[in-house]
Amino acid sequence: MAGKRMATAAVVLLSLADVAINTILYMNGADLYKFTHDISSFSIFTSLLDIWILALLRGCVLFGAVLSVLYNTRDAVPRIKLSASWVGVLPAAMCAYTFVKLLLFSEKEVKFPHKPWFWGTFVGSIVGCAVFYLNWTILSRISTQPYRSINSEEGTDEERERLLESEVKSKSNLSSVKKLFSYSKPVIPYFLAATSFLIGEAVCDIFVPYYTGQVIDGIAKIQTSHEKFRHAITVMSLLTALTAVCYGMRSGLFEITKIKFNIRVRNLLFRSITRQEISFFDSVKTGEITSRLISDTTTTTNTLIDRLKVFCASLIRVVGTVIFMFKLSWRLSILIAILLPIIVVIVKVYGDYLKRVAVEIQTSFARANEVADETCANMRTVRSFANEERECERYSELLEKTYKLHIRKALLLGSFTLVEHAFDLALFVLTLYYGGHLVMTHKMTAGNLVAFYLYLNRLRASLKKLTIQVYARLMEAVGASTKVIEFIDRVPKVRNGGQLAPSKLRGSIEFKNVWMCYPSRRRAHVLKDVSFKVSPGEVVALVGPSGSGKSTCVNLLEHFYETMSGQVLLDGNPIKAYDHKFLHRRVALVGQEPVLFARSIKDNISYALDNCSLEEVQLVARQANAHQFITELPEGYETEAGEKGMQLSGGQKQRVAIARALIRRPAVLLLDEATSALDSESEQMVEQATQNLHGHTVIVVAHRLSTVEKADRIIVIDKGRVVEQGRHNELMQRDGTYAKMVRRQLLGLDTSDDTEAGDSLTDDDYCCKESGSSTADSSSSDDDDTDPHHLRRSKLELTEKNSDVQKK
Ligand SMILES: Nc1ncnc2c1ncn2[C@@H]1O[C@H](COP(=O)(O)OP(=O)(O)OP(=O)(O)O)[C@@H](O)[C@H]1O
Numbered sequence: 001m002a003g004k005r006m007a008t009a010a011v012v013l014l015s016l017a018d019v020a021i022n023t024i025l026y027m028n029g030a031d032l033y034k035f036t037h038d039i040s041s042f043s044i045f046t047s048l049l050d051i052w053i054l055a056l057l058r059g060c061v062l063f064g065a066v067l068s069v070l071y072n073t074r075d076a077v078p079r080i081k082l083s084a085s086w087v088g089v090l091p092a093a094m095c096a097y098t099f100v101k102l103l104l105f106s107e108k109e110v111k112f113p114h115k116p117w118f119w120g121t122f123v124g125s126i127v128g129c130a131v132f133y134l135n136w137t138i139l140s141r142i143s144t145q146p147y148r149s150i151n152s153e154e155g156t157d158e159e160r161e162r163l164l165e166s167e168v169k170s171k172s173n174l175s176s177v178k179k180l181f182s183y184s185k186p187v188i189p190y191f192l193a194a195t196s197f198l199i200g201e202a203v204c205d206i207f208v209p210y211y212t213g214q215v216i217d218g219i220a221k222i223q224t225s226h227e228k229f230r231h232a233i234t235v236m237s238l239l240t241a242l243t244a245v246c247y248g249m250r251s252g253l254f255e256i257t258k259i260k261f262n263i264r265v266r267n268l269l270f271r272s273i274t275r276q277e278i279s280f281f282d283s284v285k286t287g288e289i290t291s292r293l294i295s296d297t298t299t300t301t302n303t304l305i306d307r308l309k310v311f312c313a314s315l316i317r318v319v320g321t322v323i324f325m326f327k328l329s330w331r332l333s334i335l336i337a338i339l340l341p342i343i344v345v346i347v348k349v350y351g352d353y354l355k356r357v358a359v360e361i362q363t364s365f366a367r368a369n370e371v372a373d374e375t376c377a378n379m380r381t382v383r384s385f386a387n388e389e390r391e392c393e394r395y396s397e398l399l400e401k402t403y404k405l406h407i408r409k410a411l412l413l414g415s416f417t418l419v420e421h422a423f424d425l426a427l428f429v430l431t432l433y434y435g436g437h438l439v440m441t442h443k444m445t446a447g448n449l450v451a452f453y454l455y456l457n458r459l460r461a462s463l464k465k466l467t468i469q470v471y472a473r474l475m476e477a478v479g480a481s482t483k484v485i486e487f488i489d490r491v492p493k494v495r496n497g498g499q500l501a502p503s504k505l506r507g508s509i510e511f512k513n514v515w516m517c518y519p520s521r522r523r524a525h526v527l528k529d530v531s532f533k534v535s536p537g538e539v540v541a542l543v544g545p546s547g548s549g550k551s552t553c554v555n556l557l558e559h560f561y562e563t564m565s566g567q568v569l570l571d572g573n574p575i576k577a578y579d580h581k582f583l584h585r586r587v588a589l590v591g592q593e594p595v596l597f598a599r600s601i602k603d604n605i606s607y608a609l610d611n612c613s614l615e616e617v618q619l620v621a622r623q624a625n626a627h628q629f630i631t632e633l634p635e636g637y638e639t640e641a642g643e644k645g646m647q648l649s650g651g652q653k654q655r656v657a658i659a660r661a662l663i664r665r666p667a668v669l670l671l672d673e674a675t676s677a678l679d680s681e682s683e684q685m686v687e688q689a690t691q692n693l694h695g696h697t698v699i700v701v702a703h704r705l706s707t708v709e710k711a712d713r714i715i716v717i718d719k720g721r722v723v724e725q726g727r728h729n730e731l732m733q734r735d736g737t738y739a740k741m742v743r744r745q746l747l748g749l750d751t752s753d754d755t756e757a758g759d760s761l762t763d764d765d766y767c768c769k770e771s772g773s774s775t776a777d778s779s780s781s782d783d784d785d786t787d788p789h790h791l792r793r794s795k796l797e798l799t800e801k802n803s804d805v806q807k808k
């Protein structure tokens with residue numbers, strides 16, 4: 001452990017140097033008489049023995065720490081590390097004592113400014129305190145294990161992860177603030193203009209207390225200082241007027257900056273959200289997204305600009321005020337410098353805690369909003385299950401949690417205000433006491449004391465703003481901004497960066513050994529080695545039990561998700577190679593649960609298209625058998641569809657959605673249960689319209705036999721595998737899964753193994769178990785199904801004959 005030896009050696013050397021240098025300074029070189037004199041007649045006002053004792057104390061504490069590190073590194077170093085925050089109080093107190101000593105010295109020793117040994121001892125003590133803290137830090141950084149570095153090859157993964165996590169956490173706050181600044185580029189000119197007025201205001205304002213003091217001194221000596229009095233009043237009036245002008249300008253400009261910044265962040269966030277892959281919306285709830293978009297962006301931008309404003313104003317005021325205070329009385333200023341750090345420490349501790357509570361409150365509110373959002377959006381479902389009461393309870397429980405967090409925040413604020421007020425009172429009493437003493441001993445004028453008092457008030461206010469309002473609230477903004485930034489910076493996992501946009505798309509489709517699982521359920525394979533081809537112009541039906549993977553095939557063709565392996569080809573090119581807009585114009589989808597937007601029916605049909613005439617809209621509406629019902633509505637094509645198309649019936653919605661797809665004149669039309677809510681007559685009309693799209697490929701997913709049997713080819717998918725394909729008659733003759741499904745639909749038969757083949761994925765479907773057992777399963781179930789049963793068979797034959805007659 002070379003590191004440990006080096007560190008302890010450095011600490012010992014530095015401590016020895018501290019003690020030795022402070023001893024030499026105290027003895028004024030090598031004057032041993034100093035010791036005996038100060039011991040025999042010690043005076044707090046003139047002796048420096050106590051300052052030397054402080055140096056010795058520092059040396060002893062560090063010597064003890066070094067010994068414990070050498071003899072018991074594993075226990076001592078963590079303890080030193082833990083105590084690092086509060087051990088800082090020791091050198092701080094020593095520093096404070098050294099400054100008090102300076103004040104005490106100035107009481108008796110009039111000529112002390114010319115005593116180099118005194119100043120040497122004073123500076124030596126201050127430097128010694130800093131060295132003590134440095135030494136403590138060195139000891140706390142000694143490695144207790146040979147592998148504690150993130151880059152090290154040694155150590156367990158868990159250890160390295162923990163180290164990485166802590167590093168990431170400390171960096172994340174800083175990077176959040178940096179990121180927020182990087183988004184603010186367009187508003188910088190406004191911000192700079194506002195800041196320049198703010199600087200003007202703050203600088204003018206700084207002089208006001210000084211001239212107030214001058215006015216008082218002028219009044220006190222009115223006979224001799226008439227001129228001084230008038231001058232001070234004139235300057236003060238001018239400064240006040242200038243301050244008011246600057247204040248007005250900067251307020252307006254900051255308001256503009258704030259709203260511009262807010263709109264920019266919202267735009268960035270919304271743009272990023274709309275770019276995310278579909279699986280992002282599977283896992284992140286709408287409530288969370290809208291909460292980030294509405295409340296978090298506002299908290300983030302408004303708080304950031306407000307705090308920056310306060311920061312600039314307070315910083316200028318603090319610097320200016322400190323200069324004036326030292327000019328008015330360095331003695332009183334030193335007293336303040338000793339006392340004020342205490343409140344800074346209190347504020348820091350409080351600020352950290354408040355930040356944590358603020359983040360918890362934000363998250364808790366977001367959760368409650370999610371519930372409210374989900375319930376309101378799905379009110380029909382909630383009502384149909386009569387579950388209003390439970391939803392209210394869920395909401396109320398979450399609000400209760402938020403309430404408790406707010407109570408914690410309120411208690412924090414209350415206790416902090418109490419401590420702060422007590423401290424304020426003590427500070428002002430001490431200042432007046434010592435200031436009064438200085439006035440009485442002619443070290444300060446009464447006017448200067450008044451001015452100093454006014455400056456002290458301002459310093460307190462500015463420091464309070466800097467620490468509580470800037471630090472703590474900035475942390476609050478950082479907390480709220482973390483999620484906003486996370487969303488803005490999120491790189492979509494499915495990229496729509498393809499460039500391919502050929503002038504002609506034939507519409508041939510090929511699934512080549514496609515394996516697929518949804519990102520939210522990585523362990524379950526939904527498609528397993530699916531391969532099929534669809535020629536241009538062909539009408540292909542995808543059939544299979546519920547949950548078998550039909551919509552998943554459609555999703556892949558829409559490039560909503562990506563395959564795990566294998567390829568989905570359109571005209572021989574991978575789907576992802578196509579330009580996003582081109583693909584979705586040429587491949588149109590009518591989904592299983594079509595969603596309309598809260599706008600007119602015409603706008604819904606021409607969604608995402610520019611310059612669509614009413615004639616075009618009406619034409620496709622006729623093809624989709626929607627024209628009649630639309631014209632019967634009071635406002636025809638201008639009728640509002642309501643949120644998610646709620647003001648239309650299920651079948652009407654489907655027909656509008658079909659018209660929306662047809663208007664694009666797609667090369668490939670994907671109909672996923674698109675006509676499930678229509679009556680047979682409407683369905684037939686829609687089918688004709690969709691399947692007669694000349695030379696265009698149609699993939700139709702349907703459970704209804706009447707829809708499927710007319711298809712050029714039927715592809716049967718079961719448990720994510722293609723189990724059969726062919727025409728209706730061929731498949732019926734083959735008497736496999738398809739025939740079984742048809743029989744069940746026609747006769748309402750049910751067998752136990754069929755139910756298994758349906759809805760849910762069994763353990764076998766999880767990716768680790770790939771055995772091809774599904775084919776075996778289906779064949780065995782077929783055996784069951786072909787079990788002779790006179791009544792059923794004759795019924796089936798009858799129905800098949802009927803359907804043949806119908807076809808003819
Ligand atoms: N977004 C999703 N995230 C995770 N799993 C999903 C998602 N969508 C579907 N699944 C799962 O994938 C499997 C196949 O679903 P898919 O929607 O393709 O079935 P389907 O054949 O269209 O069924 P249905 O006839 O009921 O519409 C199901 O087990 C389903 O639970």
Ligand SMILES: [Mg+2]
Binds near residue numbers: 592
């Ligand atoms: Mg489906």
